[in-house]
Amino acid sequence: MRERTDSNPALFVSNRGQRISVRNVQDILSRLNDRCGFRKGTVHPHVLRHSFLYQTAKKVPLTTLTQLAGHDDPKTTMIYTTPNLQEVGAKLDDLYLEDE
Known part of the structure; x- marks a missing residue:
């Protein structure tokens, strides 16, 4: 975030500087999941949320x-x-x- 030159509060933005949609995030992660050869649904927003919270729970x-x-x-x-x-x-x- 320190290197960004825009003032958009969204973490993920498109090439046009717009906040990307929830569906777009799901599609990106689904393609990543497929490219890595993982079982369907392994890389999914909810899985990432759960992993983040589980790991953070050890520290906060x-x-x-x-x-x-x-x-x-x-x-x-x-x-x-x-x-x-x-x-x-x-x-x-x-x-x-x-x-x-």
């Missing part, structure tokens, strides 16, 4: 994450703070395999 307070997500209720945001099975397994390994 729940109240901040709730604001970033645009949620009214922190309980809704808490789904992004739930560790996955790999993380649970790694924590257990750290806890019980330290002594070996």
Whole structure:
């Protein structure tokens, strides 16, 4: 954003300097998904949102994450703070395999 010369508040803009539509973002990500050979829907706006919030949840307070997500209720945001099975397994390994 520091390098941009326009004053458009939109993050993603077209060559004509206009905010791109939600559908346009979906199409771009769908093409990227196909080019990379991923399973259909792997690269999708909702997946990217979920990944961003999940990773950010490790570094910011729940109240901040709730604001970033645009949620009214922190309980809704808490789904992004739930560790996955790999993380649970790694924590257990750290806890019980330290002594070996």
